């Protein structure tokens with residue numbers, strides 16, 4: 542079973558690339574952002590709890606996202622592994638993920654780090670806000686808050702994983718297929734080595 546994490550600031554193309562990766566490697570795509578938006582649209586207790594947090598661009602509690610991930614892993618049948626998109630986002634979530642995988646005799650195999658220039662991120666996020674109906678992409682203050690949270694809280698995870706030799710920095714600028722080719726190269730290189 543493969544466990545691949547795709548990390549990167551909002552707007553770095555994680556969702557787009559995830560669709561290609563899940564298909565190519567037969568992985569279950571686990572996007573905590575999508576799961577949380579589903580909770581909100583279904584009006585669940587969790588949805589009610591997280592709605593305001595997401596709208597402001599802040600992070601939902603580690604416990605909520607980790608339990609969504611754990612139940613998705615345990616319910617899965619038929620995939621060759623899991624692709625984590627937008628999770629983990631804190632050092633504590635990374636530890637929780639490592640723990641829950643080790644209890645199931647798995648580890649994180651690859652960490653893909655999407656790198657895109659800040660100006661391009663702001664352009665992409667502002668563009669998709671209205672089209673995708675995402676309130677957290679429609680205000681420049683919220684976009685800046687999310688980018689700053691990534692820089693200060695999530696980016697430190699990269700060095701945590703790089704020390705383990707499973708980290709691949711991906712140039713996220715350019716055409717979708719070109720970026721996907723870089724990702725395939727990185728996954729195949731790390732997975733062959735293991």
Ligand code: AMP
Pocket residue numbers: 551573574575577594595596598599600601602603606626627628629630634677687
């Ligand atoms: P995303 O679709 O990944 O950009 O996530 C949208 C929003 O959902 C984020 O700005 C957070 O408010 C929340 N969220 C998604 N994933 C996580 C996570 N792993 N930890 C905390 N909050 C999250």
